[in-house]
Amino acid sequence: MPARLYLEDLHIGDRFSSQATTLDAAQIKAFATQFDPQPFHLDEAAAEQSFFGGLAASGWHTAALTMRLLVESVPLHGGLIGAGSEITWPQPTRPGDQLRVESEVLEIVPSRSRPDRGLVTCQSLTLNQNGDVVQRSVAKLLAFRRPQAS
């Protein structure tokens, strides 16, 4: 377990790499059944005839798996609390893909009104086993300052 980082421990350009995780067709269909029940996420034959040309994971499944990899790889004190995120999915996630996440700190903005915290802009690229980017997200994460000795 890496040390937990406070706002002042972070620097622009800091990078974090996750472990890898693999997803299969059954997981893609289970997620889609619950949250994104569309034929191209549920059924191989229907997916062949669709825009995706084959079974593809819901983008929200890719986003959720990315979050798990971020929780394991970006050790902010107090946890990963996002105010928001901009996401694009340049390529679909496919059955059998092995995903990992590379994150980089883009910006650090201390709060003016709350001196104990700030917002960290973090880009996370979710890559498959071929190095293709299946998701790019740019998130605003809350980071806390190290408490002062009183």
Place this chain on the structure above:
Amino acid sequence: MPARLYLEDLHIGDRFSSQATTLDAAQIKAFATQFDPQPFHLDEAAAEQSFFGGLAASGWHTAALTMRLLVESVPLHGGLIGAGSEITWPQPTRPGDQLRVESEVLEIVPSRSRPDRGLVTCQSLTLNQNGDVVQRSVAKLLAFRRPQAS
């Protein structure tokens, strides 16, 4: 089942309202266990001591539930295929919340290179039973033109 809409059926300002769905603490913890295993999404006592001051759903859980409500309420021909989305979570989603989604077409841009399609910018507000916005998303959705008789 509403009629399926093509690109030329859509207009700026068009609105779509979803049904409501309720989520409970068990669902919040099950999603978090799989995708966002942080104490404030998993354990009431730990959540009380956290930034959230009580159990809160992962933002990605709110996003995934929003997707299901969108699939049921925004009837685009060919399905809901997002190129990307900007998301903010102004308020946490809590156990027992009843969520619904109000969507509005903000922009329609026909593709220059692909005359059979375009991108539709759609804002979706996810509201709880008190009318609080728990998620605002602005997504770019693919929409297809009605096929011409040949």
